[in-house]
Amino acid sequence: MTDPIDRRGFLRCAGWAGGGALYAVSGGMLSSVSFDEALAAPARAFTFAQISDSHIGFDKPANPDVKATLRAAIAKLHALPTKPDFVLHTGDISHLSTEAQFAEAQEILSEIGLPIFFTPGEHDTLDDGGGALYLARFGKGTKGAGWQSFDHGGVHFVGLVNVVGLQAGGMAHLGPEQIAWLKNDLAAVRSSTPLVVFVHIPLWTVWEPWGWGTDDALPALALMRRFGSVTVLNGHIHQILQKSEGNITFHTARSTAYPQPAPGAAPAPGPLKVPADQLPAVLGVREARLTRGRAPIALIDSSLA
Amino acid sequence: MRLVIPLVLVLALATPALAATRQVDIANFNFSPPTLSVPAGTTVQWTNTDDEPHTVTARDRSFHSGALDTSGKFAFTFAKPGVYAYFCSLHPHMTGQVVVK
Numbered sequence: 001m002t003d004p005i006d007r008r009g010f011l012r013c014a015g016w017a018g019g020g021a022l023y024a025v026s027g028g029m030l031s032s033v034s035f036d037e038a039l040a041a042p043a044r045a046f047t048f049a050q051i052s053d054s055h056i057g058f059d060k061p062a063n064p065d066v067k068a069t070l071r072a073a074i075a076k077l078h079a080l081p082t083k084p085d086f087v088l089h090t091g092d093i094s095h096l097s098t099e100a101q102f103a104e105a106q107e108i109l110s111e112i113g114l115p116i117f118f119t120p121g122e123h124d125t126l127d128d129g130g131g132a133l134y135l136a137r138f139g140k141g142t143k144g145a146g147w148q149s150f151d152h153g154g155v156h157f158v159g160l161v162n163v164v165g166l167q168a169g170g171m172a173h174l175g176p177e178q179i180a181w182l183k184n185d186l187a188a189v190r191s192s193t194p195l196v197v198f199v200h201i202p203l204w205t206v207w208e209p210w211g212w213g214t215d216d217a218l219p220a221l222a223l224m225r226r227f228g229s230v231t232v233l234n235g236h237i238h239q240i241l242q243k244s245e246g247n248i249t250f251h252t253a254r255s256t257a258y259p260q261p262a263p264g265a266a267p268a269p270g271p272l273k274v275p276a277d278q279l280p281a282v283l284g285v286r287e288a289r290l291t292r293g294r295a296p297i298a299l300i301d302s303s304l305a
Numbered sequence: 306m307r308l309v310i311p312l313v314l315v316l317a318l319a320t321p322a323l324a325a326t327r328q329v330d331i332a333n334f335n336f337s338p339p340t341l342s343v344p345a346g347t348t349v350q351w352t353n354t355d356d357e358p359h360t361v362t363a364r365d366r367s368f369h370s371g372a373l374d375t376s377g378k379f380a381f382t383f384a385k386p387g388v389y390a391y392f393c394s395l396h397p398h399m400t401g402q403v404v405v406k
Contacts, residue, residue: 060356060375096358096372122395126358126372168364168392169400210334211398268333270357 046153049077049084049114050198050286052235053255055123056105057095062258062271066095067108069283072304073256074112076285084287085152087114090235090253091121091163091200093138098127102137120146121200121236122163131164147178149185155290156189158182160199162214172201172214179219186223194229194290194297201236204243204250207263212237224248231297233286237269240284240301251299254284280304326350326380329401331359331373331393336401343383345405350380362394369394 054070063069077084089109094101102124109116118138125131131145139146145161160182162172174182189195197203203221205213214220224230230248238255239262259272259282266272274282284303325344330337331353341349351361353373361370361379368391370379383389383405393399 062356096374123358126360126395128371166394166397168362168390168397170397209398211396268335268355270334270355 044153045289045291047080047082047084047287047289048086048088048152049080050088050090050233050253050288051077051256052090052253053092053121053238053257054089054105054109055092055095055255055257056108057098057101058257058271060258060271062273063279066257067104069279069304070105070108070256071111072280073283073285074108076302076304077112077114080287082289084114087112087116088157088159088198088233089116089118089138090198090233091119092123092235092255092257093118093121093134095123096126097124097131097133099133102133106137117148117150117157117159117198118146119159119161119198119200120163122166125164143181144178147181153290155194155196156186158185158195158197160197160203160220162199162201162203162217167215170215171205171208171211174214174216174220176216179216179223182220183223189227191226192228195224195227195231196288196297197224197230197232199232199234202234202241202250202252203232204245206237206241206252207269210263210269212263212269221245221248229297231288231299233288237263238272239282251286253286254282254301254303256283256285256304259283328352330354331361331399334359334393334396334399336391336393336399339401340404341401342404342406345384345386346382347405348380348382349403350378353377358395359393359399360395361391364390364392 051073055066058066093105120131120134124134127133135146142148145164147161148159150157162174165175166173201214202212203214203217232250235253237252238260240254241252243250260269261272281303284301287300289298326348327343329341329351331351353359356375358372358374368381373379383403386405389403391401
């Protein structure tokens, strides 16, 4: 992969980038690069990757072969110049939460050859047990519906679950039990520690008529306000969107399966069918680069084209 | 006993007319019609026409379809009068109700 941004590109973009998001065209390919506030510092340089919304089991016209595109995404990860320390999968591993789909997804994902930390999407909790199959296979050692946290390279990572116990008329939901757990978890973390939160549905309200938001995100975000740098990574909406709100930046990722319309740009948020030759350009993976010192976290989105 | 058989036949023939089936489409992330009024004893059948799974889930969880993939159907018979509010448990902004009189 080529470095998607050079100094000239940075200066060109910086004037309008505003809230910390930069876009650069490199090698004829649109990439996005975004920087978090450089107020907190990881202890050492490392990279990790994010993939999302692989929807194994989906077979509709928007992508009749989601296994092939997941493998193409894995090839992108293998081609990264720096081997990531691990991968975050931000949910919708399967399309219908069946044992067969989970097994197939797990087998393909094992080809990455790196540790993977998961958070479920609403497509992963459709079984009669409301996510029991997901937890058995992908949520070992997690709490509640799959919440977890871990430390790596001086960065505190938190995996939240906002796809269970959804209420009629509402959007995504964390629930008081998980928020209490989060409060307890973060209490032990110093404010100078960079925080990376991964979750399926956006924690900020992207588009309420489509349920693209989280009802009770505010009490969770309030617990993160004291940190110097908070990076929230999510999936669900199958496109790259970014927002900066004080110390917190929000980044949605592309899917490895199919795109969805821009917020409000279609009658409904269902799978968006694009010409087959254009599909790889709207799917993708994300690399996060962390450098030692007070340099910002760089997020580099690469399409499968 | 010979008289009973014709009576059973008459009842069997009459039953479909008494207990009608009404349709609700699930299309573009909407229940259509969002409010359906039916007499008691009506069976309501939902059909998902989206390329996205949905569920039909009562707010009080008295009925739940499980995941309905594309072309998936779910039927429930409403025996008693009342207002039955339901939603899609995957996309909870999708809501509907069946009013049984």
